[in-house]
Amino acid sequence: MSPAVAVLRTLRAEVVTVSPRMGLVDGFERFMRVIEESPALRSRVFGMRRRAVDRLAAVLAEEAGEDAGPLPALVAGQLGWVQAQVTEYIQAELVAGRTAAETSRAALGLLDEIEGLLSDRLLEYGIRPAV
Numbered sequence: 001m002s003p004a005v006a007v008l009r010t011l012r013a014e015v016v017t018v019s020p021r022m023g024l025v026d027g028f029e030r031f032m033r034v035i036e037e038s039p040a041l042r043s044r045v046f047g048m049r050r051r052a053v054d055r056l057a058a059v060l061a062e063e064a065g066e067d068a069g070p071l072p073a074l075v076a077g078q079l080g081w082v083q084a085q086v087t088e089y090i091q092a093e094l095v096a097g098r099t100a101a102e103t104s105r106a107a108l109g110l111l112d113e114i115e116g117l118l119s120d121r122l123l124e125y126g127i128r129p130a131v
Contacts, residue, residue, distance in 0.1 A: 002127045003060060004118065007079045011086055012111055018104045022090055029094040036095075053080035060126060075125050082114055 001009075011022075018024045023032070035041045053076050060072035089110050093103040 002124055003056075004075065004079060004123050004125060007082065008111070008115060011083065012108070015086070015090075015104050015107045015111065018100050022087065022107075023094065024090060024100040024104050026100050028100070029091075029097075032091045032095055049080060049084060052083075053077060056080070063126060071125065075122060078118070078122055082118075085114060086110060 013019075014022045015024070020028075035045060056079060057073040057076035060076055061068050064072055086107060090103055090107055093106060094100070098106070
């Protein structure tokens, strides 16, 4: 399984189960408002996302070897974008007053749209040959 497919499956599983790890908790919008109103907290969240993408790029580059070129960073960036889009969508829906269950169902539709945008090249990147 490719890293992209693994990320998509994990995100989908978290959304389907209305996981608190995705912020799918009724009342979470109060916490999100605190973050939104604080430039320092918003900056920290952005920094955490950036470090996660950088770490994923490093792991993909290590797995791909020296001749990988820019692809590991590009793939990691795309996967970071997917995760950010889903997370930000969930947060916005909760702040707008939807319940965690309603938001979960709507986020599944968003994931379907995102998956439709992803190329086979991304979805197949990093698949290890069968041994």
